[in-house]
Amino acid sequence: MTPTTHSAPVPEVWLPLRADEIEGLPEGLTYHFYDGAQEYPADPADCAYYVVPYMKGLDAAVRPLPLMRGVQVVQTLSAGIDHVEPGLAQLPAGVRLCNAKGVHEASTAELTLALILASLRGFPGFVHGQDDEEWRSGFYPALADKSVLIVGYGSIGAAIEDRLAPFECARVARVARSARTTARGPVHAIDDLPALLPEADVVVLATPLNPATQGLAGADFLAAMRDGALLVNVARGPVVDTEALLAELASGRLHAALDVTDPEPLPSGHPLWHAPNVLITPHVGGSTSAFLPRAKRLIAGQLTRFAAGRPLENVVRTTG
Known part of the structure; x- marks a missing residue:
């Protein structure tokens, strides 16, 4: 009697894009939208x-996470993972969590430069002037000769510095969780912020949101910034203490350009909408035409490695 053989089940993949829209997906997997x-x-x-x-x-x-008893990999299409962290404790041990490093750097860095330039050069006032048919000429600050501090020097922070390079900044300083050296110069530890903040004309927040960075830009952080400095937040809204920022904006001492807010979306009637010296964009750092091609390449590459049993990229945590 011939023994019965049982083939291994085909691994199932859940995708937020239809499989026929993604080139390069490996065979041997079952795809669900x-x-x-x-x-x-x-x-x-x-x-x-x-x-x-x-x-x-x-x-x-x-x-779906509590029901995914056999899941091996959770892949985000965002650089941050804070939106999935509430569900990680319900997963079995050994699940790899991967982020989307490489997908959002170009778009987020572009927006960062746009926010800096629009704020320094007075674009919000020009838009209101156009609405009112007013010719608001005059002298405005330039990015040239300014000192910029990037707080959160990962791949997005490095991409921001890439785009600052042609603008003749006087100095670009870098801060990360721990000190290290790069080809462009030293990266300072976050403990060095009190000494670095008073020297910066522009402070860019590009950190992930975690317990160490929540409320990082609070009253003491903002008070250490020099008069007239610009705070740019392309990280997550809760990295900034909104009430502390509102106080600084109301006093006229600081300016801000925010792609993210706390709360978010910013509700109608919130005082941040009409605070002086603030430019707000609706969390559009990564949602550009550059997203889909890079996201599809990431998905195809990761699943090719997964199907072949090779190490995955961008693993930021393993449960258990």
């Missing part, structure tokens, strides 16, 4: 690789 809808495309218990829906909110990201 899930973009955060209430109805799941398959049994979550059978999902081996979960690509989290992008910009669909906390519920869409986390809701």
Whole structure:
């Protein structure tokens, strides 16, 4: 009697994009489309690789996780992982969490430069002047000869410095969780901030959100910034203490350009909308035409490595 053979189950993958829209996906995997809808495309218990829906909110990201008893990889399409962290404790041990390093650097760095230049050169006032048919000429600050401090010197922070290079800044200083040396110069530890903040004309926040960075730009941080300095936040809203920032903006001492806010979305009637000297964009650092091509390349590359049993890139945490 011929013994019965059982083939191994085909690993199932949940994608927020349709599989036929992504070139280079490996064979040997079963693909399901899930973009955060209430109805799941398959049994979550059978999902081996979960690509989290992008910009669909906390519920869409986390809701399936407690049911994914066989998941091996959770892949975000964002640089930050804070939106999936509430669900990680419900996962089995050994699940790899990967972020989207390489996807958002270009777009976020572009927006950072746009926010800096628009704020320094007075673009919000020009837009209001155009609305009122007023010719608001005069002298405005330039980025040239300014000192810039980048707080959070990962891949996005480095991409921001790449784009600062042609603007003839007097100095670019870098801060990360711990000190190190790069080809461009030293990266200071976060403990050096009190000495660095008073020297900067522009302070850019590009840190991940975690317990160490929540409220980092609080009253003491802001008070250490020099008069007239510009704070740019392309990190996460809670990295800045909103009430402390409002006090500095109301006094006229600081300026701010914010792609992220706390709370977010910023509700109607919130005082930050009409605070003086602030430019607000609605968290659009990564949501540009550059996103999809890079996201698709990341997904295809990661799943090719997964299917072949090779090490994944961008692993930022393993559960358990």
